[in-house]
Amino acid sequence: MANMAVSRIKREFKEVMRSEEIVQCSIKIELINDSWTELRGEIAGPPDTPYEGGKFVLEIKVPETYPFNPPKVRFITKIWHPNISSVTGAICLDILKDNWAAAMTLRTVLLSLQALLAAAEPDDPQDAVVAYQYKDKYQLFLMTAKHWTNIYAGGPHKFTECDSKIQRLKDMGIDEHDARAVLSKENWDLEKATENLFS
Amino acid sequence: MSADSDMEYSDNDCEYDDYYNSGEDCDVERLDPKKTDPEYFEFVCLTVEEVEKLLNESVEKLNTILEITPSLAKVLLLEHQWDNQVVVDKYRKDANALLITARIKPPNPLLSIPDPLAPSTSKDAVVFGTSSSVSRSSSCSNDDSPRNALISLGICNTYNTVAPGGGIISQRCQMCPVCASSQMGDKFFSLSCGHAFCKDCWSTFFDTQIFQGISTQIGCMAPMCNVRVPEDLVLTLVTRPVMRDKYQQFAFKDYVKSHPQLRFCPGPNCQIIVRSPEVCAKRVICTSCHTSFCFKCGMDYHAPTDCVVIKKWLTKCADDSETANYISANTKDCPKCHICIEKNGGCNHMLCFNCKHDFCWMCLGDWKTHGSEYYECSRYKDNPNIANESVHVQAREALKKYLHYYERWENHSKSLQLEQQTIDRLRDRINEKVMKGRGTWIDWQYLFNAAALLAKCRYTLQYTYPYAYFMESGSRKDLFEYQQAQLEAEIENLSWKIERAETTDLGDLENQMDIAEKRRTTLLKDFFPVDF
Ligand SMILES: [Zn+2]
Ligand SMILES: [Zn+2]
Ligand SMILES: [Zn+2]
Numbered sequence: 188m189a190n191m192a193v194s195r196i197k198r199e200f201k202e203v204m205r206s207e208e209i210v211q212c213s214i215k216i217e218l219i220n221d222s223w224t225e226l227r228g229e230i231a232g233p234p235d236t237p238y239e240g241g242k243f244v245l246e247i248k249v250p251e252t253y254p255f256n257p258p259k260v261r262f263i264t265k266i267w268h269p270n271i272s273s274v275t276g277a278i279c280l281d282i283l284k285d286n287w288a289a290a291m292t293l294r295t296v297l298l299s300l301q302a303l304l305a306a307a308e309p310d311d312p313q314d315a316v317v318a319y320q321y322k323d324k325y326q327l328f329l330m331t332a333k334h335w336t337n338i339y340a341g342g343p344h345k346f347t348e349c350d351s352k353i354q355r356l357k358d359m360g361i362d363e364h365d366a367r368a369v370l371s372k373e374n375w376d377l378e379k380a381t382e383n384l385f386s
Numbered sequence: 387m388s389a390d391s392d393m394e395y396s397d398n399d400c401e402y403d404d405y406y407n408s409g410e411d412c413d414v415e416r417l418d419p420k421k422t423d424p425e426y427f428e429f430v431c432l433t434v435e436e437v438e439k440l441l442n443e444s445v446e447k448l449n450t451i452l453e454i455t456p457s458l459a460k461v462l463l464l465e466h467q468w469d470n471q472v473v474v475d476k477y478r479k480d481a482n483a484l485l486i487t488a489r490i491k492p493p494n495p496l497l498s499i500p501d502p503l504a505p506s507t508s509k510d511a512v513v514f515g516t517s518s519s520v521s522r523s524s525s526c527s528n529d530d531s532p533r534n535a536l537i538s539l540g541i542c543n544t545y546n547t548v549a550p551g552g553g554i555i556s557q558r559c560q561m562c563p564v565c566a567s568s569q570m571g572d573k574f575f576s577l578s579c580g581h582a583f584c585k586d587c588w589s590t591f592f593d594t595q596i597f598q599g600i601s602t603q604i605g606c607m608a609p610m611c612n613v614r615v616p617e618d619l620v621l622t623l624v625t626r627p628v629m630r631d632k633y634q635q636f637a638f639k640d641y642v643k644s645h646p647q648l649r650f651c652p653g654p655n656c657q658i659i660v661r662s663p664e665v666c667a668k669r670v671i672c673t674s675c676h677t678s679f680c681f682k683c684g685m686d687y688h689a690p691t692d693c694v695v696i697k698k699w700l701t702k703c704a705d706d707s708e709t710a711n712y713i714s715a716n717t718k719d720c721p722k723c724h725i726c727i728e729k730n731g732g733c734n735h736m737l738c739f740n741c742k743h744d745f746c747w748m749c750l751g752d753w754k755t756h757g758s759e760y761y762e763c764s765r766y767k768d769n770p771n772i773a774n775e776s777v778h779v780q781a782r783e784a785l786k787k788y789l790h791y792y793e794r795w796e797n798h799s800k801s802l803q804l805e806q807q808t809i810d811r812l813r814d815r816i817n818e819k820v821m822k823g824r825g826t827w828i829d830w831q832y833l834f835n836a837a838a839l840l841a842k843c844r845y846t847l848q849y850t851y852p853y854a855y856f857m858e859s860g861s862r863k864d865l866f867e868y869q870q871a872q873l874e875a876e877i878e879n880l881s882w883k884i885e886r887a888e889t890t891d892l893g894d895l896e897n898q899m900d901i902a903e904k905r906r907t908t909l910l911k912d913f914f915p916v917d918f
């Protein structure tokens with residue numbers, strides 16, 4: 188690991204640790220290994236969004252060429268969001284790609300991701316299925332996103348209707364997460380989800 | 387032996403290209419090729435050095451008029467398709483706006499973005515882009531020159547060192563927001579936006595950018611700042627010769643790509659750059675590697691189809707490659723006696739070796755119906771009631787239509803390859819004749835000319851299919867398909883005659899060549915627009 192990358196990460200780590208956001212429990216960061224090449228971030232779902240009340244864990248990998256190239260960030264916590272893959276957690280965010288600037292920091296990244304949760308950009312989607320639902324069936328999108336936040340990120344909203352549909356598929360021998368993913372994709376249409384799974 | 391035949395092969399390649407290149411041999415009395423030849427195109431093949439010279443002349447011209455650094459002139463020309471006049475006009479009208487859109491100046495220099503890493507960056511330590519700043523750029527060191535307009539705009543120097551010449555401030559320590567180290571002020575550089583970073587960070591940053599192939603588009607390292615790094619700062623701070631070379635190569639590529647009159651030859655490992663004052667979809671043949679391509683889009687030449695349509699077509703073919711795969715069969719059954727027949731030449735007029743039935747390889751119809759008066763093979767007959775049919779029927783019909791055109795496109799492309807084999811066989815046959823004392827190589831030369839012309843005609847015919855596929859139905863399409871059918875019929879006649887060269891006499895063959903080429907140019911004249 189290049190010297191500059193390590194010294195920068197060390198410094199940024201400290202910066203996050205003493206930032207006011209950490210006092211408010213809105214962002215968190217921890218070290219994964221001694222070589223400072225991998226960190227774990229955490230952001231709180233912003234208020235007045237379907238992600239409110241959830242805690243979202245992020246994998247942060249620091250490249251050798253940091254800070255001249257962006258850190259590689261992905262959601263470990265499963266999330267239903269147009270700009271984040273519901274399968275891999277990959278993120279579509281300009282500052283993690285072409286608009287990265289060497290003077291940006293881990294704190295800016297975490298805060299930008301929080302901002303992304305508050306303001307999705309469905310026209311530049313990472314997950315086309317989610318983006319389509321967001322644009323076409325917004326109420327269903329809100330429900331799905333809240334449901335995922337409840338299940339995977341500890342959010343407060345329970346949806347018994349969703350749970351019972353998932354149970355129906357589980358009874359057919361489908362893995363719980365697969366069942367949830369298919370139902371979410373098919374706008375919670377049990378018939379279509381079954382068709383999709385067994386065709 | 388094999389080396390010999392390789393030689394012969396490449397010799398022949400050249401003849402083939404010559405044939406393509408010079409229309410003059412075919413018609414003796416040509417008045418103005420611009421008017422008579424729909425494919426006429428003027429271009430020159432230039433070396434890298436010649437193009438560098440050409441670009442430098444533009445840069446120098448702009449330097450003298452506007453009195454700006456070459457580095458700045460290059461950015462402005464790059465952003466304006468190397469049109470000197472446009473740059474000069476815009477500059478005289480509103481220099482500030484020009485510099486902002488070219489990303490030389492920030493849109494709002496007063497708006498400073500607070501930097502989270504270095505909140506203590508002392509504003510007083512940094513004097514940015516004012517006339518008092520001292521530049522390290524030798525090309526810009528004489529501030530007494532009539533560069534006052536630029537100085538007042540604050541961009542006399544395309545970059546600044548941070549020391550404002552007083553010496554006091556350069557003694558002061560400053561924090562670099564990228565590496566977080568404290569250094570003397572004179573180690574810092576900034577662009578017109580005023581974001582200062584240390585020398586080491588800039589040069590490491592440049593290395594990583596150049597490594598990724600980025601050159602003229604390198605921007606400032608500050609978040610949300612899009613001010614561009616000019617060439618002179620990069621070349622001042624990047625010291626490794628490898629990286630400097632790379633930077634200059636990538637920048638050269640960007641310059642050529644932004645220049646409407648220049649195109650890189652797409653031939654493998656070819657260094658040639660083609661120049662033409664006219665940007666149109668005409669055929670270029672590289673004088674160095676003989677690759678032929680469309681000047682406008684750089685893909686294989688595609689007359690009569692235009693660049694947009696051929697791109698659409700090729701994308702469609704790539705997307706539907708699986709559906710179309712089954713077509714690639716090289717054998718079909720004779721429609722009369724059902725014996726299996728292998729296609730081993732380019733000609734689509736098949737003669738069953740078993741029952742002597744003449745049939746068409748494409749549609750398996752009787753060849754008699756393929757005379758030039760009645761040639762329905764190339765045309766796709768749309769279902770007139772399609773709008774009232776169900777979605778499924780419509781989808782099937784759409785696929786059927788695509789396959790019709792694809793099959794013919796693909797078949798002619800294959801025929802072109804097979805005809806190359808025919809030429810090889812032809813060579814063997816001629817060799818045999820010459821050995822037996824029946825004429826000399828020169829006597830049989832006309833057969834090669836005929837084969838080259840056949841290739842040229844079939845190539846155009848191949849590219850008529852994407853054109854027809856995307857054409858709206860109507861009288862123009864009817865006319866197009868009529869001419870396409872005529873061309874197709876004459877091409878198959880020519881192909882048939884070349885494959886049976888021994889029984890065809892020279893006059894007959896030359897006559898057929900003439901007819902086929904006339905059909906080709908007529909179609910191009912009517913449907914290949916010269917300026918689009
Ligand atoms: Zn630095
Ligand atoms: Zn800047
Ligand atoms: Zn070439």
Ligand SMILES: [Zn+2]
Nearest residue numbers: 667680683693
């Ligand atoms: Zn083209």
Ligand SMILES: [Zn+2]
Nearest residue numbers: 720723738741
């Ligand atoms: Zn037969």
Ligand SMILES: [Zn+2]
Nearest residue numbers: 746748749763
């Ligand atoms: Zn036919």
